[in-house]
Amino acid sequence: MDNNNFNLVKQMHEKFKLDNPGNPQPLSHEEAMFRCKAMYEELMEYIDTTFIIDLEKENQIFDVWIRDVAFKVGYNLEDQFDALLDLAVFTMGTAERQGFNWNEGFNRVMQANIQKELAGSDENSKRGFKRDLVKPKGWIAPILTDLVQPIKGIIVLDGPDGCGKTTLAEKFQELYGAQILHLTWSPELENRMSDYMIGNIEEAIELSKTKLVIIDRCWMSEICYSEAFRNGTNWPLLHETCDRMLLNNNAYNVICMPNDPRRGIERFNKLKTERDEMYDSIDNVFDYYYAIYWGTQKGIVDNSFKSEYANMIINSGGLVRRNDFISYDFEMDGSDLKQYCASILREIQ
Numbered sequence: 555m556d557n558n559n560f561n562l563v564k565q566m567h568e569k570f571k572l573d574n575p576g577n578p579q580p581l582s583h584e585e586a587m588f589r590c591k592a593m594y595e596e597l598m599e600y601i602d603t604t605f606i607i608d609l610e611k612e613n614q615i616f617d618v619w620i621r622d623v624a625f626k627v628g629y630n631l632e633d634q635f636d637a638l639l640d641l642a643v644f645t646m647g648t649a650e651r652q653g654f655n656w657n658e659g660f661n662r663v664m665q666a667n668i669q670k671e672l673a674g675s676d677e678n679s680k681r682g683f684k685r686d687l688v689k690p691k692g693w694i695a696p697i698l699t700d701l702v703q704p705i706k707g708i709i710v711l712d713g714p715d716g717c718g719k720t721t722l723a724e725k726f727q728e729l730y731g732a733q734i735l736h737l738t739w740s741p742e743l744e745n746r747m748s749d750y751m752i753g754n755i756e757e758a759i760e761l762s763k764t765k766l767v768i769i770d771r772c773w774m775s776e777i778c779y780s781e782a783f784r785n786g787t788n789w790p791l792l793h794e795t796c797d798r799m800l801l802n803n804n805a806y807n808v809i810c811m812p813n814d815p816r817r818g819i820e821r822f823n824k825l826k827t828e829r830d831e832m833y834d835s836i837d838n839v840f841d842y843y844y845a846i847y848w849g850t851q852k853g854i855v856d857n858s859f860k861s862e863y864a865n866m867i868i869n870s871g872g873l874v875r876r877n878d879f880i881s882y883d884f885e886m887d888g889s890d891l892k893q894y895c896a897s898i899l900r901e902i903q
Contacts (some may be wrong), residue, residue: 558657562664570672572685578635583625588683591620593641655701662696669693669893697896700730705766707902708758708803711882712774713810714839716822718884722810723768725891730899732766739779747776748789755796759803766899773797774809778842806902810882815840821884 567573581589594616602609649656670687673679679686699705709726711719726732735758743750751773758767773796780787787793800807812818819837886894 559660562660566664566668569668570685570687572672578631580629580631580634584683585685586625587620588681588686591616591681659696659698659701662698665892666694666696694893694897694900697899699899704764705730705732705899706762706764707899708762708767708769708800708805709898709902710769710772710800710805710807711810712772712807712843713882714778714818714822714836714843716825717810717812717818718882719770719810721884722808722882722891722895723770725895726766726768729892729895730766732768733761734768734770735761736770737772737775739776744784744788748792748795751776751792751796752799755799758805759799762803769805772800774843778839781842782836782839804902806898808882808898809843810884811840811843812883812885813881815844817885 564573580586595613598607598609598612598616601607646656649659667687669690670693671690673684673686673688675684676682678684678688680688709732711722713719723732723734723736727734735754737751737754739747754769755772758769761767773793776789777787777793818840822836882894
């Protein structure tokens, strides 16, 4: 491996206290078996993607075979090192021949591996070795889809002003080359809001055939902001039409808002001093978004929300007890945000 790749592995070993003592040495019998088995499994996984084999049977054959092989005491470290180098050359050479972006793929795999945990005991490892790394609850596998084929699909970001929609959209653009469609509102647009919104969704559907599309605001904003500032929507059937169009094209809905609305309102009040286009206050807008999210996702509407409005939303437009609305909290740090984007893509691929 090149120096950067090798150092990433070394850093992972140091984190889990698996680093070497600083000079070439043989492995213990136990660890030699573990590492040979792991390399064999990865090779067989590659073979399984290429040829028709019984992967489980092949791995079982190796398990039986390796137990009957005598351990060679005092083996030649130079020969062993040479074999590992040749193995790495053939591995990277195969990736290069297939046109894979090795460095980026390796970085993503290592970022995911660093989130694993040390088994700590033989029983906690599927390979039966205490120094194995295991996947903790909530672990997210690396996304490699965009490195071998374009990521396609639609993600709809909605929520009150200042709650992270643009930040999240730009992160998808940075990581996966997503195209952002930003929907807005103006008095002039109000007269043709239905055509405007449906037209943008139709464009997103067409674009999503070849790429990832992020819709920044959609029908949810139209009904929430119209209720808060314009005496209700002028387009009562619009949200049903838009939601149905998006559902039929496997769009994924993310409501950008913190778990505690007070934090969102505080952030909005700070941001509005920097942005002329923002409203003076949106406290009541949060009520409507929370009504949609908690009502459809959890079936919960309590006295702190706009209960009458929430019931209207829940019982119309096919929104009854939907489970495809999730929330994004703008207080995530950069590393969490990258993992979050990866978890969303897992859902739409």
